[in-house]
Amino acid sequence: xxxxxxxxxxxxxxxxxxxxxxxxxxxxxxxxxxxxxxxxxxxxxxxxxxxxxxxxxxxxxxxxxxxxxxxxxxxxxxxxxxxxxxxxxxxxxxxxxxxxxxxxxxxxxxxx
Amino acid sequence: xxxxxxxxxxxxxxxxxxxxxxxxxxxxxxxxxxxxxxxxxxxxxxxxxxxxxxxxxxxxxxxxxxxxxxxxxxxxxxxxxxxxxxxxxxxxxxxxxxxxxxxxxxxxxxxxxx
Numbered sequence: 001x002x003x004x005x006x007x008x009x010x011x012x013x014x015x016x017x018x019x020x021x022x023x024x025x026x027x028x029x030x031x032x033x034x035x036x037x038x039x040x041x042x043x044x045x046x047x048x049x050x051x052x053x054x055x056x057x058x059x060x061x062x063x064x065x066x067x068x069x070x071x072x073x074x075x076x077x078x079x080x081x082x083x084x085x086x087x088x089x090x091x092x093x094x095x096x097x098x099x100x101x102x103x104x105x106x107x108x109x110x111x112x
Numbered sequence: 113x114x115x116x117x118x119x120x121x122x123x124x125x126x127x128x129x130x131x132x133x134x135x136x137x138x139x140x141x142x143x144x145x146x147x148x149x150x151x152x153x154x155x156x157x158x159x160x161x162x163x164x165x166x167x168x169x170x171x172x173x174x175x176x177x178x179x180x181x182x183x184x185x186x187x188x189x190x191x192x193x194x195x196x197x198x199x200x201x202x203x204x205x206x207x208x209x210x211x212x213x214x215x216x217x218x219x220x221x222x223x224x225x226x
Contacts, residue, residue, distance in 0.1 A: 034213070043116075043202050043217030044155070091213055098143055098162065098209055099170065102155040 004088045006106045012082075014112050018075040022088030025069040030093045033064060035073045036102070037084040044087070044102070047073065051093075078110045115139070116218035118203050124224045131190040133221055135203030144186035145204040145215065146170075146178060155202070161186055193225045 005023040012018040024033065034049040048055055048062045050071075055062045061074040075082055087105040119134035137144065145160040147170075157170030159178040167178050175197060179187045186205075190197055200222050204215040 032213075036215075041220075043204070043220050044215075046214045046216060049214065093209070098145070098160055098168075098206070098213065099157050100155065100213075100215055104154065 004090055004103055006086070006088055006103065008104065009107045009109070011109050011111055012075075012078045014080060014110050015077055018078040018082065018108060018110070020073040020075075020086050020088075020106050020108065021070065022073070023070050024088070024090050027068055027090050028092075029068075031090040032093060033062065033068075033071050034089050034091050034100070035060070035062065036087045036089070036100075037082075037108075038087070038105075039081075039084040047086075049091070078108075080110050080112065082108065083110045084108060116203055116205055116216050118201075118218040118221050120221050121219060122222050122224075124226065125190075125193050126226055127194060129190075129193050129225075131193050131223065131225075133188040133190075133201055133203075133223070135186045135188070135205075135218055136184055137186075137203075137205040137216070138184065139205060139207075139216065140183065141205035141207050141216075142183075143206045143208070144180065145206075146176075146186065146188045147202045147204065148172070148199040149202055149220075150199050158188065193223075195225050197223065198225045199223060 035047040036044045038044045050062045064071045085105040087102045116137045146158045161167045161180040177189045203218040206215045
């Protein structure tokens, strides 16, 4: 599975967009980019995923570069409840691909 | 709203006790997972199940066993608890693989073994 690299921490002002980068330069063509987050003392929460195209849902937008070597998760209007550790992971699409391997993630602090 | 529930949020057990952690999902998902999470080590997969009565070892199955008698329920068993099994245990479920591998997690059980 491709290794992902994220900055260890970021700050964002409340109400502003939070842009969280992820580098996955070794990603293969059949690997999806998934984003999860984990709020303190809770289980991880699925946010969004994509393969090639940009994706948007009610929580966030995912922008994947054309060469697929990096992506950005965008929280359009960050709130204090978005303070969490955000994980970017590459997940194979083939049969038998069940496991998620989380790295250290980015600790996002939303500042009032 | 999708839901994965775990039997306890906090549990304290003694060394050598047999411990049962229960997980129930209401989404009719095929796959269920047990992870443990420790500071500095991230999330590690213990066991998973892709169907009733089926199970597969993850990265760290030693000292654990699992049971899936019904689709919605996946149990983790610590046969003889040891202090190095003190951890946060997380259960998850998913519909499929690859593009359908969104895993939904329970709130976690923080187990302390004394």
